[in-house]
Amino acid sequence: QVQLVESGGDLVQAGGSLRLSCAASGLTFSRYTMGWFRRAPGKQREFVGYISYRDGNTDYEASVLGRFTISRDNAKNTVFLQMNSVKPDDTAVYYCAASKFAGSRLTWEYDTWGQGTQVTVSS
Secondary structure, three states, X not given: OOEEEEEOXXXXXXXXXXXXXXXXXXXXXXXXXXXXXXXXXXXXOEEEEEEOOOOOOEEEOOOOOOOEEEEEEHHHOEEEEEEOOOOHHHOEEEEEEEEOOOOOOOHHHOOEEOOOEEEEEEO
16 A cells, blocks of 8 residues: 655756655655666666655765755655756656665665656757
8 A cells, every 4th residue: 555656757958957756655654765766768777866764864876966856754755856957868767766774775675666757858
């Protein structure tokens, strides 16, 4: 019954901004690390970043560091991915996922995944 639902994906121009949301239900949200991953066509799923359930510490893949920001609102059971200065290489389906680990970059350490939301960056 655990469910994650992403939203906010859109077509955006290079250099622009976009905010993705992931609404969680069926779990004790405050006890889960929330991660963001993405998959570009023809490529493997790639780690983007996470926000830990402990102290809200974040971790990011190098290519998005300084451009993307993950935050969470435990009262609303929602995690966000703020994407700034987007590039065409950011084009992908973006997924959120929940993990019982304090922090992880590994897909198999996440228990539940959303359906994904498409982000397309035009040049």
